[in-house]
Amino acid sequence: MAKSKTKELAIDGKIDEDEWTQNTEVASNFIMFEPDNGKPISENKKTEVKVVYDNEAIYISAVMYDDEPDKIQRELTERDVFGVADHFAVFINGFNDGQQDYRFYVSSTGVQMDCLATEETEDFTWDAIWQSNVKLTSFGWTVEMKIPYAAIRFPKSKKQIWGINFMREIKRNAQKFTWNHIDTRIGAVLTQSGILEGIENINTPTRLFLIPYTSAYYQKDNFSADKTLKAGLDIKYGINDAFTLDAILIPDFGQTKFDNAILNLQPFEQKLDENRPFFTEGTNLFNIGNLFYSRRIGGNPIVSKEEVESGLGNTESISEYPNTVKLINGLKISGRTKNGLGIGFLNAVTEKTFATIKNTDNNNTRTEVIEPLTNYNILVLDQRFRQNSSVSFINTNTTRNGSFRDANITGLVFDLNTKGNTYNLSGDFKYSSINDSKNYNGIKSFINFAKTSGKYRYLFNGKYTSKNFDSNDLGILFYTDYYSGFVNTSYRILNPTKFFNTLKIEQEVNLDVDNSTNRLQNTSWIQTIVTATTLKLFYFQLGINLLPFETFDFYEPRQTGRFLSIPRKFSAYLEMESNKNNNLTFDITPSVEKFDENKRFSYRIYAGPKYRFNDKLSIGFYTDYTNERNNIGWVDNNDTEIIFAKRNVSTLQNNLTGKYSINNKMTINLNARYYWSYSSNKNFYNLEDNGHLTANNSYNTNKNRNFNSWNFDLSYSWWFAPGSQLSLLYRNYSQEETNIIQRNLNKNINSIFNANMTNIFSISLRYFIDYNSVKTKF
Template structure:
């Protein structure tokens, strides 16, 4: 660990010596203060006050496809301001106004012709506030950070927009309250400034300040706006109370007092956004409700690891770009995973659901942990120091158990406090960034929940250094974690799928049932080239066996040291039949902390857009070595034969009213051990500017001779059972959006899903790392008991049952749907009407046909939830 830290510090010191400031020929626009009456926001630009300032623009430059060339149509703009607002007028010229594309969408839809204005009001060359207007009058806004690498669409400021079309083209007129921006308290201001236009018919992007496509960075290349004098930062104070009325219907269960077939509830809560100072914003939510959030897509998980689902709750999404700290290891691994806050209660209920003692008990347990309150404090000052703090408290949750009318309660989740803090300091206008992050999880009285940790902490530090006009960079991070609890909770972590200390071939970590704490480290170092036609990265990462982040972060598997090399060659300007093209190659390998090789993979992929606006991609990969120390769920490591796969993707012109995408894939393993194939497709329909319909479907087939089945004890010895699986998965989703006005829409989403798995030719693992594939296991005989749905196993084929296992065959079907009517009746105030339906079923496993799966799904009564949510935003 000390050697790794020394290497990080030494490398940082060396590359810091190569820093130099990039020379950019910046455009300058001068605005003026309004003296008199402000313009009326009607999209007409007929107010005399607009004549007091000059037009900017008229000299826009293409960014795509012809980088640096003249645009098809020119664009001009004007900017005014007063003590409370910034006013922007944009004239988008068009020689054929009748063909301007006015596609209606929900907010942040970014459909059709559009213009965008961006303010780097911090003037820190790293962040910007983006406001987009479509020709149909739909608003979109994004908070831009990390010099353009992150665009946060969930940022929803209050501002005003009107658009119109005339004989010269179309016009966007905006009023942006200064309270929605952040800037320093000083007499004179110079801000970073950019205006962009998307010309839909040609899929063309043009900018006022030219930024080459292959340049590294974005915000630091903006032009500038000056003439802003005498304004003061506005303290933002927005309070948004809400009320939610909900009723639900579902299948009644006879005798179960908690499954009466219907229920209803009313809830109230409050959201607030407070500008503590010009540099600090406080977001609050009390008793939050996320009833209008779409459900997670259906999946079947046959791996040893947890699935990752993206955050969908608005409070946690907005501003999430600052509260993130990837470990540099596996995808999604992060110090903070906001879905841990409010998760499903983790405690198991002690009950006799099968009535083995003659008394059947029923349980009423919450699906999610109630968030009592959460606050998020974010800020950035003029010196480039930014910070974010999130604090959340979830309540103690109880399950109620009914036994012949006698009720008792059992704690299933303790009261918990979650704390996350992140800081970053930019040096020399973002050419060097250093930062750190800490997290803490503290649980109250566990009350019998011995499997949960009492405390969990993590901390990390990171840096990025650019040099040679930001062409090259080096990035490093190091982090550590510590968890504390009773012996049962730490034992659970040692034996969890992230590390499996109990493996018989694990000679460097052993289970210690007396431990009450565990700690670990991780880190990474990456060097790369970020601009030009050829870009690349080379890096290495590690995560020690004791690393644990899952109390408040996300960690799939630790105990690994990885190295990778990625390179890309790209041509971003039109050539031949292409508008643009790029190709990538990746080489990756990893070992465990015992020095054993775990994987080595090479893959290639290429992507192109043609001059007819169609797109195509393809890729292939070869897994040259694969050994898993987790797939046998605590058993020894197992080696798999080499495997290969390839895929193709193609899309028609996405500007058209009908858009088709196809993505077939194929894969196979040596020695015939695996075979998989499938295809994904998408059909988009735009019958009118107000109606958008999209279907997405997939069908996949997977055959694998080494799928884990079960671990059983036979005469005191573990038996690791694998088998041939024949798996089929069917997935379809439909999304229909009808936009009545830019502020009112109706959207329906529905997803039928079905999956089946049939096992055969079960095998006992005997020598999991043998050089010869066929010598790693022995085939065993099984017979099915139809009554108990169990398999009797005869290991040595002597006609005697040695042990039994549950029948691993499965069928699963699910239909989820969600319909939302959203009306923003005034800026920031919204009415939601929501209907959610869910049907889940496990059909019998005597058949695995598609008809059997589909017919079983609709034999069950669905669960319907009807919800009304009313919010009103007070701006004080």
């Protein structure tokens, strides 16, 4: 029961004000969530939580006793990074519908972490504006938190009834305790929250936040130097207590994390992570149905460089081809009604983009449109009911100005659970409509039935995707024109044994069948997975994959209706991680794949140590090496033949990361990546209609590839006020690709560092302005 606050509280972690010491109800008697689920917390580690509120926020205090306070783990990290530290958290569901939590964590060093949580994911890209502080004491540690109503969503009601839970993590013992018991025999966690009552008659302030920013860049390479000054504004407006509008004007993403460029020999594009805050924060509604791949907005132009080159005259060449399209602005509206209807709308506009073409005879230039002015829309309606089920409608639309391609995708998604969260029935139906030189429509559907509780669990699902289903204008989809069946059975221990803290054994069978030929696709597998954590907190996972029959790849030939035979194969991996509480930790994952074909195999080793010098400084390094022997892959198409090659492919990636936390608001981070990969062709073949290969002794074009990439980021970040950040970044990078194979690592490293290296220094300032604070001052 929350108590109304009558006096000011200093959020200093001391918990000595009258609001906390007098007549405030205590939440205690915590129960272990993991590893020994259901075990009461010991008296010498008892935890006491209190909640008060006013018209602006709720306030939470927590007293956490520890009989060995000197052993409390206290690593300093940057925001949203847990590290080796104890934690306290509050999970809030303002609608008490068992569907989504707002989670707020504080570490024993005062570092904040927050996320939007569903049963499937915890989205830590979401950042709220809230306050917290901690204090170490002779008996343990304490926390104070102030969570403004602007950071969460709830219905407009005289009396609020929220779902709530509190969590305490004792890192050195790998133990987590919750106030309201979460029974791990039940698959659903969010439905097992407690209830917070007592918040009544609140008059919440206007939710209007302005975040102006300014940034400056200096960029230099071997040929030119450039200075850029930018300024812009983000706006967050609370339409009501449940709905929020986010708008970004004149966006600047210059300090987002670099993309990990690779040598891509696959028939599909490389899927890239989203690092732009506008497209990561609060987008959980838009991700329902997996129809939204935000990198489409402001990504590659729709007209590729190769398409432009194919239309050039004999004396013309491309002098400038932008690889990305500029985002003009974006806005999103999201929230949920009192009756559980979630509504999300996202709109973004990208500018008209040109390639510059030069005539080599007279040096005249002309431009060609490679991306018209484009509008992107997403609409999501998500109805939740019975605290554990939902039905959703999704529509994505891409409209390009002029005669360019347009797309409209509509989906219906359902997720139904029994009252006791014992069984689940879920699925979807999606329909795509493409307006191009040829108009075409397609469908995609999925249905799943699962037992989601107990030691023994299982699931069955089936999929169907038609040949013409296409969601790639605002989504990402690789495989079409197939149907499939998937079965998973699993056994897990729910409490520790004398050998393991956790243990799960899974058996999976997946069969994908091409619609047109009824041939089995190469995306099929039979797999056994064993995952466990020992009593000494070592983690390992063993996976064994077997495909005991011939399959077919319908994408590697790069031509509709053709396919490549894939022989039987076996693969396995073993992932191992040492106890993360140790100063020196080590991860290693070896894997191997063997085909039923002479001398065709591959192996991979991922390994890396991390050393924590103290609670402020740590450094980590990992290497990832893959060697594929006698790999078979596409290299070329001519007028009559599809050319494949037998090749050796090697890939090496080294990453160096470092962190020095000055305090819980200031951090210096290092991230360096060197990547080298080559593909060396040995023999060439023609692809026959039956999917097999015959020797081609006349093809002699050099299709070897040698690719190097280097990225280096050194950054300083200071959260000098809630929601306000100063960032400094030094970045250098270069990339090089050639068809001359160089197998010597030192020569490749020298080559990339002698290439045209781009150096960038930037500084960015973002300042959070609360309309109510400004109004009060004036």
